Amino acid sequence: MTLYLPETNCLLQSEVSLAPFTxxxxxxxxxxxxxxxxxxxLQETLQWAQQEQLPITFLGAGSNLLISDRGLSGIVISARYFRNLDINEEAATITASAGMPLATVAWKAAKRGWSGLEWAVGIPGTVGxxxxxxxxxxxxxxSETLTQVVVAxxxxxxxxLTPEALAFRYRTSNLQNHPRWVMEATxxxxxxxSPEKITTKTRANLNQRRHSQPYDKPSCGSVFRNPQEQAAGWLIEQTGLKGYQVGGAQVAHRHANFILNQGQATAQDIYNVIQHVQEKVEQQWSVFLRPEVKLLGEFSN
Known part of the structure; x- marks a missing residue:
């Protein structure tokens, strides 16, 4: 089923598979x-969703999400067309729309000799x-280079909003708990x-990630946040969980904080691996690993 919103002719589709978008x-x-x-x-879509009393989910690159096999109720709004860049050469600022890949912004800065985003080149997600x-x-x-954020x-x-208004902490902000969606960030x-120096550092960071993390199978990046005591990957590895597998979901051999889709995995397979890892690490180390990946929808325990 398709629906066109009357004012902007925006196309809405029903029962669309989300797997290709993650x-x-x-x-x-x-x-x-x-x-x-x-x-x-976007504005008309949000107003329509509010009128229909539908829950709203924003979707960027889908690189830090685990969406339930049961799907999502309400409306999923993709940011894939929001990919504008505004580069101020005099002020050395970059304003990027929510759907712009963060790695693209990092390379734009590096090639100008601007420091501050060298670390971001290996992040697979979008700015939003x-x-x-x-x-x-x-x-x-x-949060270290952000100066302002426009939200809807x-x-x-x-x-x-200023960064102070977003209450940034390790791998989180108050945007995770409030009905506001990033439109652009500066x-x-x-x-x-020199461009050569920053480009070299940026490329070195990318190479380090490629050599230490698995990229040959679908994943969501790091699954768990690092606790203060020790890195999550180290705790999982020392618990002997590398290679642990449920269905098509496997704890990666190269980096234990990655769960790979080895082919035909379901979201429930991945969720079951997450729960097993949490249980075993807590049993051995008395540390509960908090997911960094965002879980959306309903899962079975």
């Missing part, structure tokens, strides 16, 4: 799916999702470097 390649269908092409279509979860790597994170509220209104970079 890096794990699993998940059921969306009750409604839409990919607005501009802010007017990276802001929401305060993504980070190599000892740095989003559930009725389609736009608000400009980064302040440091321009007093």
């Amino acid at each position: 890096s794990l390649r699993v998940g059921g269908t969306a009750q409604w799916y839409v990919a607005p092409k501009n802010s007017e279509q 999702g990276s802001v929401v979860m305060n993504a980070g790597a190599h000892g740095a994170c989003m 509220t559930d009725n389609g209104n736009l608000e400009t 980064f302040q970079l440091q321009p007093s470097y």
Whole structure:
């Protein structure tokens, strides 16, 4: 079933499979799916969802999500068309739309000799999702270079927020718990470097991730947040869980904080591996591993 919203002719589709839109390649269908092409279509979509009293889920690259096999009720809004970049050469700032890959922004900065996003080149997500979860790597994170964020509220209104208003902490922000969705983010970079130096550092960070993390099978990146005591991957490895498998879901041999879709895995398979890892690590180390991946929909325990 398809539906066109009257003011902007925005196309809504029902019962769309979400698996192709996630890096794990699993998940059921969306009750409604839409990919607005501009802010007017987004605003009308949000107003329609509010009128119909439908829950709203925003979808970027789908790289940090595990969506239930049962799918999602309500409306799933894709940010795939929101990929604009505004680069201010004098101020050394980059403003990027929510759907822009974060790695693209990192390379744009590096090639100008602007420091501040060298760590982000290996992050597989979009700007919007990276802001929401305060993504980070190599000892740095989003909140360190962010100067402002434009968000949409559930009725389609736009608000400009400072980083202080987002209450950033390790791998989280208050955007995870409030009905607001990132539209664009502005980064302040440091321009007093040569392009060769920053490009070399950026490429080294990317190579390090490629050599230490598995990229040959679908995954969602790091599954668990690192507890203060020790890295999650180390705890999982020392518990002897590398290679542990349920159905088509397996704890990676190369990096134990990754769960791979070995082919034909279901979301429930992956969820079962997550629960098993949490149980065994807590039994051996008295540490409960909190998921970094966002779980959406209903799963069976």
